[in-house]
Amino acid sequence: KPELFIYDLDGILTDTAEFHYLAWHKLAEELGISFDRQFNEQLKGINRMDSLDRILALDPSKGQLSTDRKLELASQKNDYYLTLIEEITPAHILPGMVDFLDANKKTNAKIALGSASKNAPAILEKLGLTSYFDYIVDAAKVKKGKPDPETFTAAADALGIDYSNCIGIEDASAGVEAVNRAGMFSVGVGDSAHLSHADYLVEDTLKLKFEDVLSQFHKKKA
Ligand code: G6P
Numbered sequence: 001k002p003e004l005f006i007y008d009l010d011g012i013l014t015d016t017a018e019f020h021y022l023a024w025h026k027l028a029e030e031l032g033i034s035f036d037r038q039f040n041e042q043l044k045g046i047n048r049m050d051s052l053d054r055i056l057a058l059d060p061s062k063g064q065l066s067t068d069r070k071l072e073l074a075s076q077k078n079d080y081y082l083t084l085i086e087e088i089t090p091a092h093i094l095p096g097m098v099d100f101l102d103a104n105k106k107t108n109a110k111i112a113l114g115s116a117s118k119n120a121p122a123i124l125e126k127l128g129l130t131s132y133f134d135y136i137v138d139a140a141k142v143k144k145g146k147p148d149p150e151t152f153t154a155a156a157d158a159l160g161i162d163y164s165n166c167i168g169i170e171d172a173s174a175g176v177e178a179v180n181r182a183g184m185f186s187v188g189v190g191d192s193a194h195l196s197h198a199d200y201l202v203e204d205t206l207k208l209k210f211e212d213v214l215s216q217f218h219k220k221k222a
């Protein structure tokens, strides 16, 4: 039986993945760099400074920026992002996710958050979901971001649960890779072009059903 479910935040519990995209896009435009949604898939799940590096690498002619300049740009992006998330309320929880969390709560399996975002605890509060969580891993708790498995193993370690009894739920390619490398069962939410490495894949959160995830988990173990 699964003993722990680890949920990604941005793109799984709420649609902040879109706000991260809009904020990075605005910052990049100001730098004279443009990128599309296709490229944005590579930014999903990636921490703030690594995301900035990936964007800057799109235009090598800009040369190496100083660390101070990069910190300034990252903080500018976060300001744009904070403006976008100001209005978040429980109405912004993605469809089906409250039902999913309720079903999780009814079992003995624990609930953790596995997010690369420094803003994760504040967003969880705005969504009114904090009380569901037995443990929260955010950017402050890990040394290596996704696709490194640390975000997921840190949650399991804190709760004393075997990795093989954990399920990670992710919308990012780097996130699914992190779950797989942790030796956990990976659930991908999104399209197969980016998430074909997930153990179980659904198109969107509305198609994510607790019973289906359980049966897929058992099928893989059998
Ligand atoms: C999540 C998102 C990324 C974001 C990262 C850092 O993983 O999927 O798009 O860059 O968190 O978020 P932060 O709020 O710390 O800038």
Ligand code: MG
Residues within 6 Å of the ligand: 008, 009, 010, 011, 012, 017, 044, 045, 170, 171, 172, 175
């Ligand atoms: Mg995500």
